[in-house]
Amino acid sequence: MSTCVYTLPAMQSGDASAVASNCLLNSGIWKDDEEFCHTYAYCLLCPPFARSLVVISYTLLRTQDVPRYLGCRLIRKDGVFGLVVLGHQSLPRPLSQLASRQELIIWLTRVFLYTIVPGSNHFGAFRARLPNNLVAFFGLLVHLRGIGFPSHWFSDFLQCLISDNLVTDIAPYLGKMPIPVSDIMRRVTKRKVCLDPWRVELETILATAYEGIPFAVSMPSDLASTHTDIGVYETKLKETTYGFGSFPSLAGNDPVVCLMLYRPGQDGIGPKELVASIPAILDGRKKHSIGSLFILTAQDVFDLPGKIVRWRMSRKRALMMKKQGWCLVAYRSDTQEPCRGYSRKMLISRFDIHLFSSHPSYPCVSVERHRSCPSTIPRHSASRLIDTSAGLPATYVNSVSCFGKLRLVLKHCLRSQLNLN
Numbered sequence: 020m021s022t023c024v025y026t027l028p029a030m031q032s033g034d035a036s037a038v039a040s041n042c043l044l045n046s047g048i049w050k051d052d053e054e055f056c057h058t059y060a061y062c063l064l065c066p067p068f069a070r071s072l073v074v075i076s077y078t079l080l081r082t083q084d085v086p087r088y089l090g091c092r093l094i095r096k097d098g099v100f101g102l103v104v105l106g107h108q109s110l111p112r113p114l115s116q117l118a119s120r121q122e123l124i125i126w127l128t129r130v131f132l133y134t135i136v137p138g139s140n141h142f143g144a145f146r147a148r149l150p151n152n153l154v155a156f157f158g159l160l161v162h163l164r165g166i167g168f169p170s171h172w173f174s175d176f177l178q179c180l181i182s183d184n185l186v187t188d189i190a191p192y193l194g195k196m197p198i199p200v201s202d203i204m205r206r207v208t209k210r211k212v213c214l215d216p217w218r219v220e221l222e223t224i225l226a227t228a229y230e231g232i233p234f235a236v237s238m239p240s241d242l243a244s245t246h247t248d249i250g251v252y253e254t255k256l257k258e259t260t261y262g263f264g265s266f267p268s269l270a271g272n273d274p275v276v277c278l279m280l281y282r283p284g285q286d287g288i289g290p291k292e293l294v295a296s297i298p299a300i301l302d303g304r305k306k307h308s309i310g311s312l313f314i315l316t317a318q319d320v321f322d323l324p325g326k327i328v329r330w331r332m333s334r335k336r337a338l339m340m341k342k343q344g345w346c347l348v349a350y351r352s353d354t355q356e357p358c359r360g361y362s363r364k365m366l367i368s369r370f371d372i373h374l375f376s377s378h379p380s381y382p383c384v385s386v387e388r389h390r391s392c393p394s395t396i397p398r399h400s401a402s403r404l405i406d407t408s409a410g411l412p413a414t415y416v417n418s419v420s421c422f423g424k425l426r427l428v429l430k431h432c433l434r435s436q437l438n439l440n
Contacts, residue, residue, distance in 0.1 A: 020078045021155070023089040024162040027107050036107040042098050048145045048197055049099045056082045056096060056103070058147060058197040079129050081200065087118045088126060090166035111167030120172055123163075127176060128189050131156060135217055135316060136191040136298050137275075138198060140353035147196035148273060149353065152316035153220050161233060170234035177236050181221050183214045193298055196353075213303050218242070219280075219313040223249055223331050243333040250334045251319060253375040254347060256326040256366040275353045278315040278330060282345050284308075290348040290357055290367060297355065321349065323358070326366060329375055344369070 022038055030036040042055060049055045056078055080088055082096045085105075092106030118126070134156055140146045160173050179185050188209040192198050214221075222242040225232070226249050238244040281293060293312065299305035300312075320329040328349060347368040349358040358366050 020089065020159065021151075022103075022105055023085075023091050024159055027091055027105060028162075028165075030107045032107055032109055034106070037092075037094055037104050039095075039102045039104045040098070041102050045145050045147065046099050048147065050197075050199075052097050052099055053082060053200050054197050055098045056080065056085070057200045057203070079126065079133065079198070079203070081203070084118070087116065088123070088163075090117070090163075110165055114167060114169075117167055120169075123168060123172060124176055125189070127160075128185070128187050130159070131180070132187075132189060132191045132212070132301070133198075135314070136193070136301055137352050138192045138194055138196050139355065140196050146353075149196070149275065152277075153217065154224055154317045157224050157228065157232075164233045173234040174236060177225075177234070180214060181218065181225065181236070181242065182239060183218060184211070185214060186211045190302065191298065210303055212301055213307075214301075215309050216297070216300060216307075216312050216314045217316075219332060219336060220315050220317070222333060222336075226333070227331070243335070248333055248335065249331055250337065251329060251331050251375045252337055253320075253327065253329040254368045256328060256347075256349065256368050258326075258366060273351075273353070275351050276318065276321045276349050276358060277352045278318060278328065279312065279348050279350055280315070280340060280345055281312040281348075282340075282343055284311070290346070290350075294348070294350045294357055295355055316352070328368075 022040065026038045030038060042049070049058075057080065058078075078085065078089075082093055085091065085093045086108075090108055090110060090112050092108055093104075094106045095102055095104035097103075117123075134151055134153060137149050140149075160177070164170060164173060186209060188206045190205070190207045192202055192205075222238075225236060225238060226243040227246050229236070229238070229244065229246070243249060279290065279294060279297075281290070296305050297314070300307055315330055315332070318328055318330045320327065322328070328347070349366055350356060351358060
């Protein structure tokens with residue numbers, strides 16, 4: 020999916036334009052090419068936007084449906100032991116060649132829910148990497164508008180999300196990766212899901228990109244509405260004796276970190292239990308006080324050795340959290356466990372935060388830098404690179420924020436509109 024959103028728009032139009040990728044890292048976990056395409060696809064982002072960038076994301080589509088949803092040509096699909104080759108098509112596409120409104124909303128609901136509550140992973144090298152977050156999800160929405168889907172389809176869907184009024188019979192996949200293709204047809208009893216923990220991040224994304232999003236959204240009165248209301252905050256994580264135990268043998272630089280911000284209550288429930296209860300909270304099986312717990316799927320910087328984390332959120336909300344003594348814990352979305360330091364102790368912050376930057380155009384690092392290629396920095400991501408590794412290998416700096424990539428998609432959308440006019 021990321022190949023279609025971030026790479027194909029950079030290609031020249033024409034039948035000769037195509038982008039190819041393969042799977043050498045974890046070929047053994049896939050049942051077949053359909054399962055590989057359904058769970059995720061690799062993207063190799065090429066010049067002029069980056070010298071090297073690996074992106075992995077859900078498609079949750081059968082290969083035959085990729086052109087109808089993502090507006091591209093699927094030239095070759097043997098990705099497990101061969102190549103996935105996608106070809107460029109002129110945009111926007113005729114609506115008759117695209118998915119219907121009902122099909123699109125069902126698919127977007129699956130992508131959204133599977134992003135905020137992903138399935139669990141296997142230990143060791145043979146595991147699926149799933150670093151997508153809600154910022155990347157908004158990048159997908161903007162790209163889909165450019166493909167030719169009507170704007171009001173996305174307006175109605177987004178309004179439902181930010182108002183926490185989503186009623187659906189779709190539930191996240193909580194099994195082991197990869198996701199079987201048969202999961203497309205899985206349904207549960209229709210119910211209202213609880214999106215309150217993710218509204219803070221939706222607020223940040225919409226307020227930051229509000230003027231550039233190509234569809235109308237009415238911001239609720241309790242959410243920030245302009246980029247000037249958003250600040251960049253930083254805190255130092257500290258090791259705590261709570262939850263001391265074994266640490267799974269998973270790489271510390273996998274870009275799968277989320278932040279959970281919560282107000283400690285009198286019930287004595289600790290961060291480990293709160294993290295484990297996230298799927299139940301989403302599904303409505305576990306009640307929680309509205310506004311007492313928030314989850315951020317994207318951060319500007321997560322530095323494990325330096326125990327530094329940096330993120331964006333509403334200034335008003337951050338001030339309220341600091342006054343009320345909120346806590347912050349980082350957790351892995353693929354294991355649903357709090358992150359631990361090298362001493363195996365849980366990393367937590369008592370919300371001892373400070374405003375790192377109040378400038379609305381403060382840049383984001385939107386890639387994972389690799390030990391083997393420490394100089395491969397996308398030119399589009401930032402004019403100034405944030406690096407808190409303090410001399411450690413750059414691969415330890417796990418920056419999963421995609422605000423830079425969202426800005427890139429918005430620029431493509433604006434350019435397309437100008438060309439059409």
